[in-house]
Amino acid sequence: MTTKDNHTDSLGAVREAIFEKNQLFAAAMAKGDAAGVAACYTIDAEFMAGGAPSVQGRANIQAAIAGYISQGFTEYAVTATIVYADSGIVGVQEAYTLSQKGGANKDIGKSIQLWKKEEGSWKIFRDCFNSDLTA
Numbered sequence: 168m169t170t171k172d173n174h175t176d177s178l179g180a181v182r183e184a185i186f187e188k189n190q191l192f193a194a195a196m197a198k199g200d201a202a203g204v205a206a207c208y209t210i211d212a213e214f215m216a217g218g219a220p221s222v223q224g225r226a227n228i229q230a231a232i233a234g235y236i237s238q239g240f241t242e243y244a245v246t247a248t249i250v251y252a253d254s255g256i257v258g259v260q261e262a263y264t265l266s267q268k269g270g271a272n273k274d275i276g277k278s279i280q281l282w283k284k285e286e287g288s289w290k291i292f293r294d295c296f297n298s299d300l301t302a
Contacts, residue, residue: 182250189245196243199236205229213260215277217297256292257282263296275299 188207195203205225208214214228215221222231259280266273278296282289 178250178252181252182247185247185250189247193243193245196232196236196241199241201229201233201236204232215260215279215297218299218301220299221277251281255283257289 192204192207195201195207205228208225208228210225211223212225212228213221213223214231216231219231222228259282261278261280262276263278264273264275276296276298278294280291280295281293283292284290
């Protein structure tokens with residue numbers, strides 16, 4: 168995992184905590200434990216899956232996760248590749264609309280962007296988005 172931090176003395180502990188929580192998440196998925204997965208999220212978390220509007224709060228996240236589990240999605244693996252902490256990076260959560268001219272083929276969705284300054288101007292550094300619409 169790559170580290171991007173100005174406070175490296177505490178980043179190791181943060182990385183370890185994230186790793187451990189991801190392991191708990193995966194174990195809960197493997198057991199079909201939607202409540203255990205939801206416990207990995209903050210009380211005010213927002214779950215932004217593709218093909219559906221965002222849901223807020225643990226109870227709603229638990230219900231969304233239960234939907235995945237009921238479809239047989241219980242094998243979960245994740246690798247944190249980069250952890251940013253106090254490195255001049257700013258995170259932004261957004262809602263978007265995108266369409267062709269005149270509003271044709273309109274898409275609505277949500278995104279998370281990381282921004283950083285380059286040559287004195289804020290620019291998008293990472294961009295992850297997905298549609299609320301089903302395929």
